[in-house]
Amino acid sequence: MTDLPEALRDGLDAALAGFPPTRLSSGVQRLMSAYRSGGPASAPILRSDVDVAAYAAYRMPATFAAVRAALRQVAEAVPDWAPRSLSDVGGGTGAAAWAAVAAFPSLRAVTVLDQVAAALTFGRRLARHSAEPALRGAAWQRWRAGADVPAADLVTIAYLLGELTPAQQETVLTAALATGGAIAVIEPGTPEGYRRVLAARAALLAHGHTIVAPCPHQLGCPLETGDWCHFPARVPRSALHRQLKAGQLGWEDEKFALVVAMPGPPPAVPGRVLRHPRYRKNLVTLQVCTAAGTTATATVTKREGQRYRAARDVSWGDAWPPT
Ligand SMILES: C[S@@+](CC[C@H](N)C(=O)[O-])C[C@H]1O[C@@H](n2cnc3c(N)ncnc32)[C@H](O)[C@@H]1O
Secondary structure (H helix, E strand, O other): OOOOOHHHHHHHHHHHOOOOHHHHHHHHHHHHHHHHHOOOOOOOOOOOHHHHHHHHHHHHHHHHHHHHHHHHHHHHHOOOOOOOEEEEEOOOOOHHHHHHHHHOOOOOEEEEEEOOHHHHHHHHHHHOOOOOHHHHOOEEEEOOEOEOOOOOOEEEEEOOHHHOOHHHHHHHHHHHHOOOOEEEEEEEOOHHHHHHHHHHHHHHHHOOOEEEEOOOOOOOOOOOOOOOOOEEEEEEOOHHHHHHOOOOOOEEEEEEEEEEEEOOOOOOOOEEEOOOOEEEOOEEEEEEEEOOOOEEEEEEEHHHOHHHHHHHHOOOOOEOOOO
16 A cells, blocks of 8 residues: 655645535546546646545555555665656646655755646645655746757656647656656556556657666567556545545555656666556466566466465556566
């Protein structure tokens, strides 16, 4: 379970207290149907302070958890990497910036870029609750897809590409690559989100960047036909979620797709678990993406001792075998 940092939870509670729950609920309903309809947005989806608050309440815990999980894969793949600056592109209320600061305590300078001023204002208010100087002192800048991205060691592009046309997606990636930094693209874990990630992956490779997550190789994706690469991040449901989805579980799995690339040599990731492991008596079965650019089924029996104990501990999205 990926809980929100306490400071972010406190900030959200304080910021949301000013909005009547019924207005938040109707804001969430409107956003849910806007996001479900999919496709590039011809006008900003976040149109008012209520929309921004509803987005923060309804989506920030999930997008925080997804970006946190994506960047965990990076921190494990390149453990010595310590980025100092972040540009969070289409950063909205700053969920990815919070996740990046949690993943990389080395971050000192954070810039959040978005077209919606109300989202940036809301995000700045939330960030004041953080004890991290990088978040408290973050720059919150109006920005439109097509404009340059400020140079940074890490550029996060989380849940943005789906709101852009393919041409805009390409322009944003080109601007991100011009920073010379690592690029992390996170999208919903749907077949469509995966397709956008695949296109981004191709552009990152063509530029000469090295894929560091999730792929344990620099080759074509073996899931390209008939499947899609995605991972889960378990998120506690907020009070608002529970109100909207009465009677359901206290948590949900946010599925996300990702690609992260940076200049430099490939990391030594042996393989990546692609599905929930299956357990039978004295047997664990893992579906793995391998360093050879293929998928394989690893069956690990109790007789294998330490390897079996390791297999029982891994989860969907972890490296396999553990490094
Ligand atoms: C789904 S939200 C994601 C926000 C944040 N990255 C997160 O993960 O929670 C998409 C964000 O992209 C911004 N956005 C969409 N189209 C944009 C554009 N053409 N130029 C700049 N920002 C844009 C929206 O304003 C919104 O804040």
